[in-house]
Amino acid sequence: MYQQGNENSGIAVKPVIELDRRLSVAPMLDWTDRHCRYFLRLISRHTLLYSEMVTTGALIHGDRDRFLRYDPAEHPVALQLGGSDPADMARCARLGADWGYDEINMNVGCPSDRVQNGRFGACLMAEPAVVADCVAAMKDVVEVPVTVKCRIGIDDRDSEEALIDFIGQVTQAGCDAVIVHARKAWLKGLSPKENRDIPPLRYDLVLRLRETFPSLCLAINGGIKTLDEAAGFLADLDGVMIGREAYHNPWILAEADRRIFGDTHPVPTRQEVLTAFLPYAERQLAAGVPLSAMSRHLLGLFQGQPGARAWRRRISENAHRPGAGVEIIAPTRTI
Structure with missing residues (x-):
């Protein structure tokens, strides 16, 4: 894997494996x-x-x-x-x-x-x-x-x-x-x-x-x-x-x-991916990043899935509002 570093540090985080371009x-x-x-x-x-x-x-x-x-x-x-x-x-x-x-x-x-x-x-x-x-x-x-x-x-x-x-x-x-x-x-x-x-x-x-x-x-x-x-x-x-x-x-x-890469680790569900994104979103919100700057990248995650349209609508109508929090993008029972 890769050595870890602190976000925003500007300190080099060097790879310890060869870059795979496949x-x-x-x-x-x-x-x-x-x-x-x-x-x-x-x-x-x-x-x-x-x-x-x-x-x-x-x-x-x-x-x-x-x-x-x-x-x-x-x-x-x-x-x-x-x-x-x-x-x-x-x-x-x-x-x-x-x-x-x-x-x-x-x-x-x-x-x-x-x-x-x-x-x-x-x-x-x-x-x-x-x-x-x-x-x-x-x-x-x-x-x-x-x-x-x-x-x-x-x-x-x-x-x-x-x-x-x-x-x-x-x-x-x-x-x-x-x-x-x-x-x-x-x-x-x-x-x-x-x-x-x-x-x-x-x-x-x-x-x-x-x-x-x-x-x-x-x-x-x-x-x-x-x-x-x-x-x-x-x-x-x-x-x-x-x-x-x-x-x-x-x-x-x-x-x-x-x-492509031959890695057999279990594939997370879409809901698990979204749940894993929430702590990152919370950190960014605390740093002053508006939710809409992040949520716009998530809109295709549930493409073709039941409940996707309502979830996207909730984000589109609320993510830009002042004080919008991660509850706007969190998974629901229907998504």
Whole structure:
């Protein structure tokens, strides 16, 4: 297991087992915050969890505690950074490693206008040498793995040769793993939401990368909704990253430890997971965190179960009220 530490301490909590990338939950802005990750960890002990993307500017000039704080129970947990200046990326990677994150990941996949204006995210696929320089700079200052999450291409720069060139340059720089979202991104004309759905999935392109990079730790992302799909990809690749499905239907992770990681510990019930979350929620409430900041991540837990609609309605109508306590989210006789 992992060494324990105190939340908010800023003291490194180093892993004592090797990082297992077979299944992970994608970094999702406004979704995979520390409360979401704590909740997901109660469902799966082994799935690798990622932070929301944090920009280098936010870490260098902003409230580091706000962006880096997490609970030790979240391990294994990775920090995703957004940036393009090698010195800034190295500085922030070192901050993440010092705080105890198990991996530092570079965002080369987000297509939003704001991200492009900051010269990071998917637009960097057009500048593989810059990404390689950032990877090398981060590798120089941290011992934890440095990884890249990218698309299969952008705009008209979407050939298989361009993707191979990109991955070749970042791996030569020392990148420990590449997670490929199997859709290209259109930087102009499509919103970030549309870029998650409209460009077609090209799983075949990602699978063929194994032939070119047989020793690279390679993971796939994009449109994967079941553990059956994940297991199928693991026959050829090293990892599978699940995104929105794991947020909207978190119980997809309930069988992950057994099916993906071979851990035969008893699977808790949904009610047991929710009950286990309550002490954490009480601690956060005592620290001034509003219940709604936590409860919004729980809404998919009972998807498809009797009483789920009434439970969600109770949360939606009451969690935002001043003084709302854990009784709002606690299990009831009907859920």
